[in-house]
Amino acid sequence: MKTETIDLSRAYRLLNHGPAVLVSTTDGAVPNACTVAWCAPVSKSPALFVLAISDEHKTWANLAATRECVLNLPTVDALDALWVCGTETGHDGDKLGPAGIDVLPSRVVAPPRLACCVAWIEARLVETLVREDMSLVIVEAVAAETLPGVVDAHGHLDVARHRTLHHLGGSRFMLPGEVIDRA
Amino acid sequence: MKTETIDLSRAYRLLNHGPAVLVSTTDGAVPNACTVAWCAPVSKSPALFVLAISDEHKTWANLAATRECVLNLPTVDALDALWVCGTETGHDGDKLGPAGIDVLPSRVVAPPRLACCVAWIEARLVETLVREDMSLVIVEAVAAETLPGVVDAHGHLDVARHRTLHHLGGSRFMLPGEVIDRA
Numbered sequence: 001m002k003t004e005t006i007d008l009s010r011a012y013r014l015l016n017h018g019p020a021v022l023v024s025t026t027d028g029a030v031p032n033a034c035t036v037a038w039c040a041p042v043s044k045s046p047a048l049f050v051l052a053i054s055d056e057h058k059t060w061a062n063l064a065a066t067r068e069c070v071l072n073l074p075t076v077d078a079l080d081a082l083w084v085c086g087t088e089t090g091h092d093g094d095k096l097g098p099a100g101i102d103v104l105p106s107r108v109v110a111p112p113r114l115a116c117c118v119a120w121i122e123a124r125l126v127e128t129l130v131r132e133d134m135s136l137v138i139v140e141a142v143a144a145e146t147l148p149g150v151v152d153a154h155g156h157l158d159v160a161r162h163r164t165l166h167h168l169g170g171s172r173f174m175l176p177g178e179v180i181d182r183a
Numbered sequence: 184m185k186t187e188t189i190d191l192s193r194a195y196r197l198l199n200h201g202p203a204v205l206v207s208t209t210d211g212a213v214p215n216a217c218t219v220a221w222c223a224p225v226s227k228s229p230a231l232f233v234l235a236i237s238d239e240h241k242t243w244a245n246l247a248a249t250r251e252c253v254l255n256l257p258t259v260d261a262l263d264a265l266w267v268c269g270t271e272t273g274h275d276g277d278k279l280g281p282a283g284i285d286v287l288p289s290r291v292v293a294p295p296r297l298a299c300c301v302a303w304i305e306a307r308l309v310e311t312l313v314r315e316d317m318s319l320v321i322v323e324a325v326a327a328e329t330l331p332g333v334v335d336a337h338g339h340l341d342v343a344r345h346r347t348l349h350h351l352g353g354s355r356f357m358l359p360g361e362v363i364d365r366a
Contacts, residue, residue, distance in 0.1 A: 010352075016220055017349035017357050018201010037199055040223040042235040043317040050233055050319065052225040076363070083365050129312055129321075134226040136233065138317075156351050166200035166349070168339050168362070169193075174200050177360025179351070180259070182266050 001104065006119070006144035010155035012041035014073055014119045014144065015049065017157070017176075019164035022072040022085050023051065024103070025062035026111045030094050031103050033072070033114060034059040035086030037167035047141035049123065055135040058090030063137060067125040068109040071139070072117035073146075076163045076175055081116045108143045118162050119146040184287065189302070189327035193338035195224035197256055197302045197327065198232065200340065200359075202347035205255040205268050206234065207286070208245035209294045213277050214286050216255070216297060217242040218269030220350040230324035232306065238318040241273030246320060250308040251292040254322070255300035259346045259358055264299045291326045301345050302329040 006014065015021065018040070024033040038052035049071065053060050063069055074082050084099040096103060096114075103112035106122050113120045123139035130136075150162050157164070159176035166174040189197065198204065201223070207216040221235035232254065236243050246252055257265050267282040279286060279297075286295035289305050296303045306322035313319075333345050340347070342359035349357040 013352040017351050018223075038223045038225055040201075040221045040233070040235065042221055042319060046316055048317055050223070050235070052223065052233070079363075079365055127312070127314065129310070131310065131321075133229050134231055134321075136225060138312075138314075154353060156353070156355050159351070159357050163360075166359075168200050168342070169196040170337060170339070171365045172339050173363050173365065174342050174359050175361045175363065176349075176357050177346075178358040180262075180356050180358065182262055182354040182356065 002148055003145040004148050006146055006151065006155065008047045008141050008144060009045040011047040011121055011141045011144040012044050013151065013155040014121060014157065015039060015041055018166055019073060020082060020167045022074055022082060022114055022117060023059055024070045024072055024111045024114055025059050026066065027062050031096055031112050032058050032062060032090035033085045033096060034090065035082050042138065049139050051137050051139065052134060053137060055130055060135065063125055066110060068111055069123055069139060070106055070109060070111050070113050071121040071123060072114040073119035074117050074165055076165060078116040079165065081114065082165060118150050120144065185331055186328040187331055189329060189334065189338065191230045191324050191327060192228040194230040194304055194324045194327040195227050196334065196338040197304060197340065198222060198224055201349055202256060203265060203350045205257055205265060205297055205300060206242055207253045207255055207294045207297055208242050209249065210245050214279055214295050215241050215245060215273035216268045216279060217273065218265050225321065231309065232322050234320050234322065235317060236320060238313055243318065246308055249293060251294050252306055252322060253289055253292065253294050253296050254304040254306060255297040256302035257300050257348055259348060261299040262348065264297065265348060301333050303327065
């Protein structure tokens with residue numbers, strides 16, 4: 001698969017506009033992925049991201065054990081994969097294979113990339129914040145790539161062609177519309 | 184101004200799709216607001232949100248001192264206000280009045296709402312996380328309202344009519360497009 005490398009200082013621009021992501025992890029034997037709508041960049045350089053992930057999920061257990069994950073960016077073409085990863089548990093074994101969600105090796109980290117996505121941010125865990133009512137992880141990008149042409153020379157996503165998924169709640173999603181520049 | 188009350192357990196749906204917000208605060212004398220693209224819900228009930236805000240900003244100082252803020256939801260009609268609040272500092276005195284950004288009293292908290300926005304989440308500070316490379320706040324909603332018709336009976340935003348701003352980086356923003364349901 002042909003890919004383009006994204007400078008880590010520009011990795012935040014892959015998620016800056018608020019799309020849902022698929023977070024892939026591994027327990028060393030079985031790869032897993034979960035859907036996360038509650039994700040945002042929190043620093044440009046280092047490239048840090050915050051994600052709210054239930055500490056009861058397999059993803060949390062994998063992240064705590066291996067300290068590595070991949071933030072995979074799906075588009076509307078990957079809606080079925082996003083739905084499976086957001087509604088099925090990873091505690092009962094492999095949910096990716098049976099759903100036909102293919103994985104690819106990552107460059108730096110052990111968890112695989114999801115082939116159905118258009119951009120991949122490989123990351124390492126740097127911080128957790130757990131309260132009774134929520135659990136957060138902060139991860140730092142260590143490699144970022146996209147399919148060719150996903151971003152322009154400024155690192156801006158071409159959302160007209162690569163329609164990211166923005167979760168409105170329940171089963172409803174918003175896709176990108178008009179792009180404007182505030183001159 | 185006629186408004187509709189949003190149940191706090193549904194407040195997350197105002198920001199779930201990744202829009203930029205305007206965070207208003209006060210130091211007790213002068214109201215202030217800053218633009219935050221790095222914001223996400225982190226719990227439905229209690230309604231918690233995480234925001235990345237520089238600890239050098241006036242907004243951070245106000246939040247630390249008063250522990251209150253309002254998350255104001257702008258649409259494309261408020262792009263100029265969003266730009267002013269994202270590019271000018273609050274350390275030099277009132278930046279809202281000179282820019283013609285009107286404020287309205289909040290229901291519960293001391294910081295005002297911004298009149299140019301379509302939804303308002305009044306919130307209190309519950310947690311901070313400061314590292315050398317980033318600073319986060321977690322806030323809890325204590326009241327939420329919208330203009331009439333901004334959300335439907337399920338709490339889903341009507342993004343076709345209320346076009347939220349999704350920051351792609353630099354001066355570029357994405358507006359909402361097609362809405363789909365994953366049946």
